[in-house]
Amino acid sequence: MAGNSIGKLFRVTSFGESHGPAIGCVVDGCPPGLPIDVRVVQRALDRRRPRVVGAVSQRSEPDAVEILSGVFDGRSTGQPIALLIRNRDVRWLDYSRIDQLFRPGHAEYTYWHKYGINDHRGGGRASARETAVRVAAGAIASSWLGAGHGISVSAWLSRIGTLELPFRDASDLAASPRFVADARLEPSVEALLADYRDSGDSVGAEVAIAIRLPAPLAERAGDWGHDWQGLLGHALMGVNAVKAVEFDEAEDALQIRVAVKPTPSVHLPRRTIDKAGRPAVLMTRGKRDPCIGIRAVPVLEAMVWLSLADMVLRERAVHAGALTGGD
Amino acid sequence: MAGNSIGKLFRVTSFGESHGPAIGCVVDGCPPGLPIDVRVVQRALDRRRPRVVGAVSQRSEPDAVEILSGVFDGRSTGQPIALLIRNRDVRWLDYSRIDQLFRPGHAEYTYWHKYGINDHRGGGRASARETAVRVAAGAIASSWLGAGHGISVSAWLSRIGTLELPFRDASDLAASPRFVADARLEPSVEALLADYRDSGDSVGAEVAIAIRLPAPLAERAGDWGHDWQGLLGHALMGVNAVKAVEFDEAEDALQIRVAVKPTPSVHLPRRTIDKAGRPAVLMTRGKRDPCIGIRAVPVLEAMVWLSLADMVLRERAVHAGALTGGD
Amino acid sequence: MAGNSIGKLFRVTSFGESHGPAIGCVVDGCPPGLPIDVRVVQRALDRRRPRVVGAVSQRSEPDAVEILSGVFDGRSTGQPIALLIRNRDVRWLDYSRIDQLFRPGHAEYTYWHKYGINDHRGGGRASARETAVRVAAGAIASSWLGAGHGISVSAWLSRIGTLELPFRDASDLAASPRFVADARLEPSVEALLADYRDSGDSVGAEVAIAIRLPAPLAERAGDWGHDWQGLLGHALMGVNAVKAVEFDEAEDALQIRVAVKPTPSVHLPRRTIDKAGRPAVLMTRGKRDPCIGIRAVPVLEAMVWLSLADMVLRERAVHAGALTGGD
Amino acid sequence: MAGNSIGKLFRVTSFGESHGPAIGCVVDGCPPGLPIDVRVVQRALDRRRPRVVGAVSQRSEPDAVEILSGVFDGRSTGQPIALLIRNRDVRWLDYSRIDQLFRPGHAEYTYWHKYGINDHRGGGRASARETAVRVAAGAIASSWLGAGHGISVSAWLSRIGTLELPFRDASDLAASPRFVADARLEPSVEALLADYRDSGDSVGAEVAIAIRLPAPLAERAGDWGHDWQGLLGHALMGVNAVKAVEFDEAEDALQIRVAVKPTPSVHLPRRTIDKAGRPAVLMTRGKRDPCIGIRAVPVLEAMVWLSLADMVLRERAVHAGALTGGD
Helix, strand or coil, X not given: CCCCEECCCCEEEEEECCCCCEEEEEEEXXXXXXXXXXXXXXXXXXXXXXXXXXXXXXXCCCCCEEECCCEECCEECCCCEEEEEECCCCCHHHHHHHCCECCXXXXXXXXXXXXXXXXXXXXXXXXXXXXXXXXXXXXXHHHHHCCCCCCEXXXXXXEECCEECCCCCXXXXXXXXXXXXXXXXXXXXXXXXXXXXXXXXXXXXXXXXXXXXCHHXXXXXXXXXXXXXXXXXXXXXXXXXXXXXXXXXXXXXXXXXXXXXXXXXXXXXXXXXXXXXXXXXXXXXXXXXXXXXXXXXHHHHHHHHHHHHHHHHHHHHHCCCCCCCCC | XXXXXXXXXXXXXXXXXXXXXXXXXXXXXXXXXXECCHHHHHXXXXXXXXXXXXXXXXXXXXXXXXXXXCEECCEECCCCEEEEXXXXXXXXXXXXXXCCECXXXXXXXXXXXXXXXXXXXXXXXXXXXXXXXXXXXXXXXXXXXXXXXXXXXXXXXXXXXXXXXCCCCHHHXXXXXXXXXCHHHHXXXXXXXXXXHHHCCCCCEEEEEEEECCHHHHHHHHHHCHHHHHHHHHHHHCCCCEEEEEEEECXXXXXXXXXXXXXXXXXXXXXXXXXXXXXXXXXXXXXXXXXXXHHHHHHHHHHHHHXXXXXXXXXXXXXXXXXXXXX | CCCCEECCCCXXXXXXXXXXXXXXXXXXXXXXXXXXXXXXXXXXXXXXXXXXXXXXXXXXXXXXXXXXXXXXXXXXXXXXXXXEEECCCCCCHHHHCCCCECCCCCCHHHHHHHHCCCCCCCCHHHCHHHHHHHHHHHHHHHHHHCCCXXXXXXXXXXXXXXXXXXXXCHHHHHHCCCCCCCHHHHHHHHHHHHHHHHHCCCCCEEEEEEEECCHHHHHHHHHHCHHHHHHHHHHHXXXXXXEEEEEEECCCCEEEEEEECCCCCCCCEXXXXXXXXXXXXEECCCCCCCCHHHHHHHHHHHHHHHHHHHHHHHHHHHCCCCCCCCC | CCCCEECCCXXXXXXXXXXXXXXXXXXECCCCCCECCHXXXXXXXXXXXXXXXXXXXXXXXXXXXXXXXXXXXXXXXXXCEEEEEECCCCCCHHHHCCCCECCCCCCHHHHHHHHCXXXXXXXXXXXXXXXXXXXXXXXXXXXXHCCCCCCXXXXXXXXXXXXXXXXXXXXXXXXXXXXXXXXXXXXXXXXHHHHHHHHCCCCCEEEEEEEECCHHHHHHHHHHCHHHHHHHHHHHHCCCXXXXXXXXXXXXXXXXEEEECXXXXXXXXXXXXXXXXXXXXXXXXXCCCCCXXXXXXXXXXXXXXXXXXXXXXXXXXXCCCCCCCCC
């Protein structure tokens, strides 16, 4: 989410720091009458959570989501839907030793410079944890658009380091803990991650997202043209660690490829400065995820759903009679 | 708040229904480094709460506010500030008997027509309770602008029915449970309210708001011109039960007068329709506040603070060096 | 227009100073396929123009409007519609003598203070002339909404000074050069204006606006609730010289009353300051319109049409199948 | 420009079709007091124009820009700046023969499907011509930010087909008609273009953009973080023919690489459908530019300036005292 809000009509405003009391968001603009099931939102969050020790961060946040408003008797009311995720695993002390240092590649130096405070509790707002909120909001959008409208969005890990991971099978993807769409490649991914974990280094990745739209909407999408690209570019480029976005119009789908940078905080010693501006060496242990690109898969998919929801509402405003549903 | 969000740079997005699990808001755009004290926000909420049985609603919601994000070590971080107020006094059953009826003057009929559901739990989103959120957000804005910038906003009950209530003294206003700015008139107000309460009817009121700005900002306000008025008009006209807004430029202050309608739900029998469209008689007991104008005073004052905060940020964008503070 | 843009989906951005080369606007969000006739826009502008010497400003600007984009073969294309009105009657010299003075009640002092320049050419941007643009844009909105949707907006001069001017007849209003809705009162209005013109003073007025909506939309308007009011409040309060706005929900219509201040620049000598800050006496001759409220009638009506267009588009986004037309 | 507007505080709204009467834009939010020279804007437009027959389109539009508002005595007034470019070279007849056909790769089919009209006059709104407006608006932004603030933005053609074109020298770039930053490679580019022109085919390209910011702003940019990327992604991805955007943070600059698709309309025969849906063969002659990437260079540079202007204004709002200038 570039900034703290995204969308014009289907608008999500997020809040919360990774180690504050809670993170959450307000989804405003969701049409009334849609079935909203908190378990669907929870499932989306669970899918995002680290499932295999070592592959991704070992922080075992349960990410239990609560719907605070905008849903009554299992349906959206048309009013703002507030989602809340309490942070239960607040281990501030773990971070206390780096209180006086800045981690390179994190936003901390500029935070400190700007605010005169160094919220050293896990990267604060810029942390990957904030992305949980996007996944939750995306689940609201996909609940609406993904049901009976012929719209599908499918994201998978398409490359890790130099290992290409082409799409093979939707059920492989559904079963994969690392969003690999070809089960035969899973062991190679695991081996590669183990290597990086052992060496304490991290690795970049690429996420592919295939979007299918029903014919009338696809035609309109052609008309949205660069609007479409501009909005998706905004949504995807605003995600933490994203480095590049590429659009491909295939015969029956739009495919997007998103390059994701290596995780910035690793076990290696790095040079930084302390608060007095003196050089220092930092050996971070805060995060152990060698490939943030894995965790980015459901986040990027959620960003696409959110963008689609906004675009469909805009389209309905201009063309009464465009995609109906939920009202 | 017209809609669920207000402001362009100092932007508040509210959520929550009066009888759902919680109400709250996200304040985005608050400059970093401002002292934010949850007790100040709580005090603003307490000031809004019914204090005298009979004068206003007897619903004894404690309105305990929690700051979920955007504040660290007592200061704003520049990130979204989420405020949460749990609804503890959820007495749905009290409303169950009017499940099949629509209360005239409430938004219920159109809600039901639109959504096919009748969220009969106390007026839902359109309820006066939602205004608590605005008061809380306004306390953030006034914490910033009201401290050391020479800006003051003062609102009082300036008329109830035909009883004029001119400003006399700031300390009278501070001490008054009903925002009357002349202590000598308090008994008349109380007597008048008692009459209305006894008869089960309700009465309109007028709220006056005096805004004082430091010279340079006042000059710029002149330049903002109708922008100023347009934004304030938006903010004030969007408040529940407001009927009219009038602007007066006095020598050293802008004064606004806001007419507030009588409370719509009273003890009198009223004609309505049931869900089958048949005429019915409704004897409401849900609310007993004979003069919603009293409760509107801190809400309207908060809306002015929120508008000022947004205008000051816009002004700073255009004129680097305009009102500083908090960073 | 509070600021230079109004509307979220039906969005108008205006530009131009009264004595620069041109004024105009861009109307973005107009649905495609609507019949757009430049003559209808021109007629709206002509209706706004001074028609009776003496009653209103004698400046004889022809206000010829040109459509630069967004219309092809007489229909909107769905792309931005740019409207341009060249300023032909640029008599800068008339204003040269007041180059060193500031006119009281105009925004000039703050302009000068802010920008270090005094664009003394007729009040610059704050001039009533800018309102021509709103009338032109409003004609686009009313072309769409006023045709076959059962929506009507009717504005008239409902008071001048203390002379009340109730609505009597739509054909009286259509024929009146001063937007008086009862032809029998026209002579009294003329006499009153002559008095003010002779004395060189000016007089306040009130404009009434009656809005009728088809039943389904009216119900939804009830649901928009204070959104409706907030948006209209924004649109109307942002008009030059507006002082107060009052809403009344009658049985079958919403009626709004707008109080308009007396014209600020008159023939009377006024105290002001010169650029050195020294007191000076200013005898303005730049404008001779004793009652700006007359000219405000079509402007305020246009602002209501623009607000309605934006609200209908928002409504269509949320409720696919709301008011159709034009596509 | 994704959609017709871009920016929140420095906001540009564009209008106009390539073969309508005019194209233009309104730049709202430009701080007052900035020197604005119409010749600087004109020079930016001239730089974008085809200069070498054959390399780019032979359409010889003079692109004479007029400033309609917002500038007085050579300085911005703080009011909207409207820019107008009349289309003088309107040769509709050239396009008449393809009236009944749709050009593949253009947005025409969806336009026709959506609007029931086929504005066959040169691609309408989606045409590359609309990008002139962005270049003009970008010149306003760069006039402000590029003068004395230590900000520089430099774009060049970094690849055409498979021919890599690294940066060598700023003066080479300034002198190059095709935005090649190494004069020694110019002949190879010319030869390659000649080949494509002869074969009637077109070729993709890559544009590199190097952004340098003064230290305090660069630090803040780090804090904007993905906001920065999201906004730039939005601005760049929304440009016609852009296919991919990649961000690189070098030691002292941010570098962006933008992949641009081959020109869609070429001399080759292509399969399309006519309005009755029947297959047809289209041999287009409307455009002869074998590499749209060349023309994209100043457009993409302009989009970066516009994004920076918006970001600086937002930054000033949050941090009074951030980059000053122009007021």
